[in-house]
Amino acid sequence: MLRKVFAFCAAVLCAAPIAVGAAGTPAGTVIQNTATLTYSIGGVPAISTTPPASFTVVELINVTLVSQDAATVAVNSPDSNRALTFLLTNTGNGPETFALARNNAVAGDNYDPLNGSAGAIFLENGLQAGFQATGPNADTLYVAGSNDPALAADASRIVYVVSDTPAARPTGDVGRVELSAASTTAGAAGAAPGTTLPGLGQGGVDAVVGGTRALARQAGGYVVSGVAVTLAKTVVSIVDVAGGSTVRSGSIVTYRIVLGVAGSGSALGLALNDPLPANTTYVANSITVNGQARTDAADADQAEFSNAAVKVLFGDTAAPTSHIVEFRVTVN
Amino acid sequence: MRNFLFITIALVIQVAAISAGAQQNPILVKNVAETEVERKNAQGVAEKVRVPLDKAVPGTEVIYTTTFTNNGSKPAGNIAITNPVPAEMTYVGGSAFGDGTDITFSIDGGKTYAAAEKLRVKTPDGRERAALASEHTHIRWAYRGELAPAKTGSAGFRAVIK
Numbered sequence: 458m459l460r461k462v463f464a465f466c467a468a469v470l471c472a473a474p475i476a477v478g479a480a481g482t483p484a485g486t487v488i489q490n491t492a493t494l495t496y497s498i499g500g501v502p503a504i505s506t507t508p509p510a511s512f513t514v515v516e517l518i519n520v521t522l523v524s525q526d527a528a529t530v531a532v533n534s535p536d537s538n539r540a541l542t543f544l545l546t547n548t549g550n551g552p553e554t555f556a557l558a559r560n561n562a563v564a565g566d567n568y569d570p571l572n573g574s575a576g577a578i579f580l581e582n583g584l585q586a587g588f589q590a591t592g593p594n595a596d597t598l599y600v601a602g603s604n605d606p607a608l609a610a611d612a613s614r615i616v617y618v619v620s621d622t623p624a625a626r627p628t629g630d631v632g633r634v635e636l637s638a639a640s641t642t643a644g645a646a647g648a649a650p651g652t653t654l655p656g657l658g659q660g661g662v663d664a665v666v667g668g669t670r671a672l673a674r675q676a677g678g679y680v681v682s683g684v685a686v687t688l689a690k691t692v693v694s695i696v697d698v699a700g701g702s703t704v705r706s707g708s709i710v711t712y713r714i715v716l717g718v719a720g721s722g723s724a725l726g727l728a729l730n731d732p733l734p735a736n737t738t739y740v741a742n743s744i745t746v747n748g749q750a751r752t753d754a755a756d757a758d759q760a761e762f763s764n765a766a767v768k769v770l771f772g773d774t775a776a777p778t779s780h781i782v783e784f785r786v787t788v789n
Numbered sequence: 790m791r792n793f794l795f796i797t798i799a800l801v802i803q804v805a806a807i808s809a810g811a812q813q814n815p816i817l818v819k820n821v822a823e824t825e826v827e828r829k830n831a832q833g834v835a836e837k838v839r840v841p842l843d844k845a846v847p848g849t850e851v852i853y854t855t856t857f858t859n860n861g862s863k864p865a866g867n868i869a870i871t872n873p874v875p876a877e878m879t880y881v882g883g884s885a886f887g888d889g890t891d892i893t894f895s896i897d898g899g900k901t902y903a904a905a906e907k908l909r910v911k912t913p914d915g916r917e918r919a920a921l922a923s924e925h926t927h928i929r930w931a932y933r934g935e936l937a938p939a940k941t942g943s944a945g946f947r948a949v950i951k
Contacts, residue, residue, distance in 0.1 A: 481847025482877040482951050492820045492855040492872040496865045496936075507820035507855060514877070514950060517846045550847055665846045 480610045484516035484551030484659035516551035516658030518640050519667035522675035525615070531682035533723055534626035538573045540588035540617040541677035545638050547608035549667060551659030554607040555638040556646075557599055559618050563676055567630035570679055573619030578636070580606060581615035588617045605641060618677060628683040633676050640671035647672050684724045684776045687717040690731070693783065708788045709740065716771075717779040727771040729782060737786035744769070744784045815861025816868075816936070823852045847950045850881065854945035859936045868932035870944050873899065874925055878948035882922030887930045887944030895927035896920045902929050 482488070489509040496503055525542040532539045547553050557578050561569045575590040578599040585594035596617060597604065606614045618636050626632075639646035642657050648666040658664035690712060697708040704710070714731060718724050733739055744751040744760045746769055751760035760769045760782075767784050823839040830836050842851060855872060859865050870887075874880045882905075885892045893902035896910065908920035930944040 486877060488875045488877050488950065490820060490822065490853055490872065490875050492818065492853075492870055494816060494818045494855070494857055494868065494870050496816055496868040498815060498861060498863050498865050502867070503814070503816070505814050505816050505818050505857075507818045510820040510822040510853060512822055512842045512851075513844045515844045515846055517848075663844060667846075 480519070480548050481517065481550040482514045483610060484514055484549075484664075485662050486514040487511055488514060513662055514550065515653075515663040515665050516553075517549050517665050517667045518551075518553055518642060518645050518658075518671040519548040519669045520553070520555060520638050520640060520671060520673045521546045521548050521669065522616075522636055522638050522673040524675050524677045526677055529631060529678040529680040532620075532622045532679045534622050534630070534681045535624040536622035538575045538590050538619050538621065539679065540573075540579070540619050541634060541636075541679070542588070543616045543618065543636050543675055543677065544613055545606060545608070545616050545673070546613040547610055548669065550610050551664075552607060552609050554605045554641045556601055556605050556641050557616060558601070558637050558639070560635040560637070561620075561632075563633040563635050566633040566678065568623060568626050568632040570620035570632040570634050571623060572621070574621050576619055579617040579619055580604070581617065588619065590619070620679065622679060622681065626681045628681055630681040631678050632681075633678040635674055635676040637672065637674045639673075642671065645671035685717075685719045686724050686727065687715075687719060688729075689715045689717075691715075704788055706788055709785055710737070710788060711783060711785050714782045715779060716782065718774050718776045723776065724771075724774045727774045729769040729771070730766055731768075731782075732766040733786060736789045738789055739765075739767070740785035740787060744782065746782055747780055815859060815863075816865055817858045817860050818855060819857075820853065820855045820872075823854065824849055825852065845950055849950050850947055851878065851950065852945060852947050854943055856941055856943045857936070858941040859938050862938055864935040864937050866935045868936055868942070870930040870932075871899065871927060872929075872944075872946070873927045874946070874948055877951050879923045879951055880925040880928070881947040881949060884947035885928050885930075885944075886946070887932075887942070889933050889942065890930040890944055891933065892944075893929050893931070894920075894925045895929070896924045897926065899927040902927070 489511040491509045492507045494505045523544045525544055530539055530541055545555060559577055576598040579588060579596040580599050582597045589595050608614060618634050620634060642654060642664055644654050645664060645666050647670055650666055650668045650670060652666040654664040656663060693711040693713045695702045695704055695708050695710050697703050697705055716729060739762055742753055744767060746760055751758045753762040755761040755763060769782050771780060822842045824842045825837045826840055827835050828838045855870055894905050894908060895902045896908050909917045910920045910924060911917055928946055932942060936942055
């Protein structure tokens with residue numbers, strides 16, 4: 458069995474003598490070709506081989522940026538440090554370093570996002586998926602010229618464009634940011650495809666600017682989003698004086714109100730005001746909020762009963778979230 | 790006088806080396822890698838010109854040409870040229886050329902050869918399909934008849950750098 462496994466490994470190694478990535482044969486590879494001629498003269502067989510025809514594969518510089526956001530990223534107004542996510546890929550055939558820059562003044566949108574207060578561009582550090590501005594898995598702040606991402610051929614890196622949102626933008630406003638990644642090889646970025654840069658490729662081979670002009674640009678967008686507050690009131694239980702569940706005089710009815718805050722952004726000064734149904738009497742101190750008892754007085758806890766209505770104050774509430782309020786009444 | 794003597798000796802040695810080579814290998818073989826570039830001729834018309842290749846980017850189509858010349862005094866027979874498609878390259882289907890030759894291909898690293906349309910590949914589900922040009926690993930040219938002294942033949946193919 459062991460021998461079989463070894464034989465299998467050997468076969469796999471043999472079958473893959475050269476790793477050619479999607480980006481092509483690695484820069485600096487010398488490709489040789491030798492033809493063999495067999496013949497006979499006067500019945501005597503002979504063999505002859507050609508000197509190798511050989512050439513060197515030069516470095517092709519190519520790069521792509523692809524937005525990883527399924528849609529425009531919902532933000533509040535104002536908001537801070539919301540990330541757009543891009544995938545930077547070295548689609549050339551040699552290692553290459555890229556300088557990143559963002560353009561906040563993209564034409565055709567409603568407002569210009571601001572560089573994030575935590576930083577303008579971050580590089581995924583691989584510890585935790587998604588953007589983290591702070592904490593043990595905080596992503597790496599990009600500093601141009603200092604930690605420009607260096608990528609092997611075919612390698613990728615997640616890049617975050619992090620933005621603050623100005624105040625007082627109406628719901629639905631879109632702000633776009635364009636990220637650019639430019640090869641740091643001198644003279645490459647933006648040059649016409651096919652431009653040769655002698656000796657500037659991997660290991661001193663020539664570098665040739667590829668179809669992407671060694672420069673990638675990709676825009677992403679934010680949209681100022683409203684929040685949707687939903688309210689659902691249900692009867693949780695009815696207990697009559699006889700221990701049954703019919704509604705009659707003296708029955709105790711428990712109501713449940715589920716307050717949902719959906720969408721994106723914050724519901725400011727969120728408050729619930731639920732007048733009692735007719736012909737019912739409030740059961741004193743029966744209010745609970747998310748399972749916690751509340752007093753009826755207008756005091757430090759967020760709930761009160763006054764003017765024949767149950768009132769709960771939630772204040773500024775960030776979406777998405779939900780709250781459950783319950784209270785009891787007796788039927789008159 | 791001394792210089793002259795050295796030169797004479799050097800010449801003699803060189804001549805001896807060439808004649809020894811010619812006796813061992815009366816067929817002189819050469820292999821060149823070229824690519825086609827478009828250039829404007831004197832009339833301003835674009836035309837394709839073959840130029841020798843010493844460096845290239847992935848995606849370049851390379852033309853390999855093997856030439857063989859009979860420098861001996863007797864005709865050579867049973868001439869066959871075998872050329873592997875470099876592992877970093879993909880054969881361009883239908884591109885193999887060679888006047889007066891029968892061309893066959895291998896998809897198994899040069900163990901067996903057959904005409905391109907007869908090459909079959911077993912798929913994982915046990916069926917068979919026609920081999921793709923990209924699966925050709927070697928090309929063989931069998932030269933029909935004999936190559937007379939002082940005659941030259943050529944054979945070649947095109948392949949694209951992966």
